[in-house]
Amino acid sequence: LERTLAILKPDCIRKNLIGKVISHIEEAGFKIVALKMLKLTPEQAKAFYYVHREKPFYSDLVNFMTSDKVVVMVLEKENAVNDFRELIGATDPKEAKEGTIRKLYADNKQENIVHGSDSPENAKIEISFFFPESELI
Ligand code: ATP
Numbered sequence: 001l002e003r004t005l006a007i008l009k010p011d012c013i014r015k016n017l018i019g020k021v022i023s024h025i026e027e028a029g030f031k032i033v034a035l036k037m038l039k040l041t042p043e044q045a046k047a048f049y050y051v052h053r054e055k056p057f058y059s060d061l062v063n064f065m066t067s068d069k070v071v072v073m074v075l076e077k078e079n080a081v082n083d084f085r086e087l088i089g090a091t092d093p094k095e096a097k098e099g100t101i102r103k104l105y106a107d108n109k110q111e112n113i114v115h116g117s118d119s120p121e122n123a124k125i126e127i128s129f130f131f132p133e134s135e136l137i
Pocket of ligand 1: 057061090091109110111112114115116117118
């Protein structure tokens with residue numbers, strides 16, 4: 001079985017959608033291996049999105065991701081990384097397929113409810129960013 005990292009972003013928390021989004025994820029066959037709520041520091045948000053440091057939206061993204069608490073989760077399933085990307089839909093909800101989490105709940109390409117790792121290699125890095133081994137049994 002494969003693991004991926006999901007983040008329910010500040011807009012998800014503000015819109016009281018934690019339960020609905022987690023139901024959607026569980027109904028799609030993902031097991032929640034680990035879960036916690038926390039407020040990212042600017043340093044953590046910058047480090048997490050380091051690959052985007054040159055993008056014009058980077059500072060807005062860091063501000064958004066630190067604007068409220070987030071819920072971070074490790075999800076497990078066969079083909080978890082790709083299946084989760086399918087489940088959440090395109091970055092921009094306007095381009096996301098019907099029935100995807102972003103199509104259902106997201107407002108725009110920044111406030112898009114949820115993050116999912118984009119490769120198995122990045123999933124491992126992102127999981128260890130938030131969870132020590134002792135929380136991953
Ligand atoms: P994530 O990595 O959060 O799952 P993603 O892989 O769909 O999203 P990326 O291109 O990696 O999208 O961008 C990371 C995040 O940065 C997006 O989820 C979104 O919140 C924000 N973002 C991406 N592109 C833009 C943009 N053009 N304008 C504003 N925010 C953006």
